[in-house]
Amino acid sequence: MTDRDCERLRAVAEELALGILPGHERAEAIAHMDRCPACREHVERLTLVGDGLLALLPGSEPPAGFETRVTDVLGLNRSARRWQPRAVVSVTAAAVIALGFGFGGWAVRTAVEGPAAPPSRSAGATGSEHGLLEASLLAPDHHPVGRIFAYPGSPGWVYMSVDLGHDGPGSGSRGGDGYPGAGKVSCRLERTDGTSLRVGTFSLDDSGRGHWGAPARVAPDTVSGATLLAADGSVLATAHFDVPRNQ
Amino acid sequence: MRRLGLPLGRVPDEALLAGMATGDPEIALAFVRRFQRMVFGIAIAVVDDPQLAEDIAQQTFERAWRHAQVYDTRRGSVRTWLGTIAHNLAVDAVRARRATPVSPEDLDALLGVVNRTPEQWALADEAAARMRAAVAELPREQARAVVMAGIYGMTARQISEFEGIPLGTAKTRIRTAMGKLRTVLGPERADHD
Numbered sequence: 001m002t003d004r005d006c007e008r009l010r011a012v013a014e015e016l017a018l019g020i021l022p023g024h025e026r027a028e029a030i031a032h033m034d035r036c037p038a039c040r041e042h043v044e045r046l047t048l049v050g051d052g053l054l055a056l057l058p059g060s061e062p063p064a065g066f067e068t069r070v071t072d073v074l075g076l077n078r079s080a081r082r083w084q085p086r087a088v089v090s091v092t093a094a095a096v097i098a099l100g101f102g103f104g105g106w107a108v109r110t111a112v113e114g115p116a117a118p119p120s121r122s123a124g125a126t127g128s129e130h131g132l133l134e135a136s137l138l139a140p141d142h143h144p145v146g147r148i149f150a151y152p153g154s155p156g157w158v159y160m161s162v163d164l165g166h167d168g169p170g171s172g173s174r175g176g177d178g179y180p181g182a183g184k185v186s187c188r189l190e191r192t193d194g195t196s197l198r199v200g201t202f203s204l205d206d207s208g209r210g211h212w213g214a215p216a217r218v219a220p221d222t223v224s225g226a227t228l229l230a231a232d233g234s235v236l237a238t239a240h241f242d243v244p245r246n247q
Numbered sequence: 248m249r250r251l252g253l254p255l256g257r258v259p260d261e262a263l264l265a266g267m268a269t270g271d272p273e274i275a276l277a278f279v280r281r282f283q284r285m286v287f288g289i290a291i292a293v294v295d296d297p298q299l300a301e302d303i304a305q306q307t308f309e310r311a312w313r314h315a316q317v318y319d320t321r322r323g324s325v326r327t328w329l330g331t332i333a334h335n336l337a338v339d340a341v342r343a344r345r346a347t348p349v350s351p352e353d354l355d356a357l358l359g360v361v362n363r364t365p366e367q368w369a370l371a372d373e374a375a376a377r378m379r380a381a382v383a384e385l386p387r388e389q390a391r392a393v394v395m396a397g398i399y400g401m402t403a404r405q406i407s408e409f410e411g412i413p414l415g416t417a418k419t420r421i422r423t424a425m426g427k428l429r430t431v432l433g434p435e436r437a438d439h440d
């Protein structure tokens with residue numbers, strides 16, 4: 001790339017960031033950004049301006065019944081749930097690993113379903129009883145590389161977002177060089193009694209980023225944290241759920 | 248006995264998104280409730296048609312649900328991500344329907360709204376307040392250009408025709424305005440929190 005290429009990009013960066021650059025110019029600009037981290041960063045920054053503009057628009061209440069129509073379309077209506085078969089909640093490690101094709105595949109599978117629970121009836125740990133555990137994933141040098149959420153409902157689930165490629169302060173480079181074992185990683189839940197359970201495996205992209213979720217039994221009384229493991233079993237990061245153990 | 252944890256209303260956005268993807272109806276409902284005002288607000292501002300705006304808002308949640316895997320925490324918050332989806336859908340809808348995405352009256356009305364600071368905007372955070380102030384300080388023609396481009400998705404050519412100015416002038420207005428607005432962004436985003 002040349003300075004001239006960068007100049008050409010900078011001349012259209014604002015339009016690109018706002019999504020209004022016409023087709024062929026856009027293709028050319030994107031091709032340059034693929035090669036040029038500085039220009040990519042410049043455009044990303046401008047994209048934040050576009051986001052900021054959108055954030056100035058006032059909220060507006062949609063017509064009555066909107067939320068129900070949406071959840072109907074998604075097949076996530078609470079009353080519809082009653083007629084669904086009582087699916088087995090996948091709680092065994094094997095079942096969870098079988099689903100370990102990442103958040104994407106998992107997201108479109110709604111087969112994992114808790115016991116049918118009419119909304120009118122008290123159904124144990126639902127409703128306002130939802131308690132979500134949350135913690136930062138910390139690399140061995142204690143800098144945060146992601147977050148984990150563990151949900152002890154029915155179905156319970158675990159969700160992790162990871163960004164190992166996080167640049168250290170002052171580092172301008174971005175990159176997927178040098179993270180041991182980035183690629184396939186796995187999530188292991190740690191229990192207070194010292195045992196652990198591997199709940200799934202997923203992939204990080206070249207820059208060490210990825211997210212993943214899967215159904216899993218989360219017993220809030222006994223889960224103490226989680227570990228992110230590289231393919232070779234080495235520890236990439238750990239998380240500790242800060243749950244007061246009263247009651 | 249009740250485990251300590253976050254009540255549903257305080258569950259972080261990204262966890263709510265993850266929870267919705269498991270098919271939990273209650274979390275899905277909470278997710279839609281949390282964001283529907285924002286999503287519908289963007290849609291109605293761009294398309295100015297309640298029925299179309301509702302369709303767009305609905306499609307936004309469908310997309311969010313289906314594409315939860317491409318949600319990128321580094322790119323921004325769930326709120327921003329959803330807003331971008333809604334905005335893209337709305338701009339596409341307008342482009343498909345009309346040659347000129349906005350009437351002069353609507354543009355003036357929206358500029359007024361964007362510059363105002365209504366107290367009921369509970370979600371207006373500090374960053375939004377700074378951005379709003381910066382837009383308000385722009386020369387009128389630059390504010391118009393950046394709103395036409397950034398909100399209505401009008402191209403520089405459409406803006407030049409709408410304003411009756413040369414294409415180069417439209418581009419310059421967009422660039423200059425964006426350059427000023429850019430300065431109100433804080434330092435580079437650190438770790439997602």
Ligand SMILES: [Zn+2]
Pocket residue numbers: 001005006007009032036038039
């Ligand atoms: Zn460049």
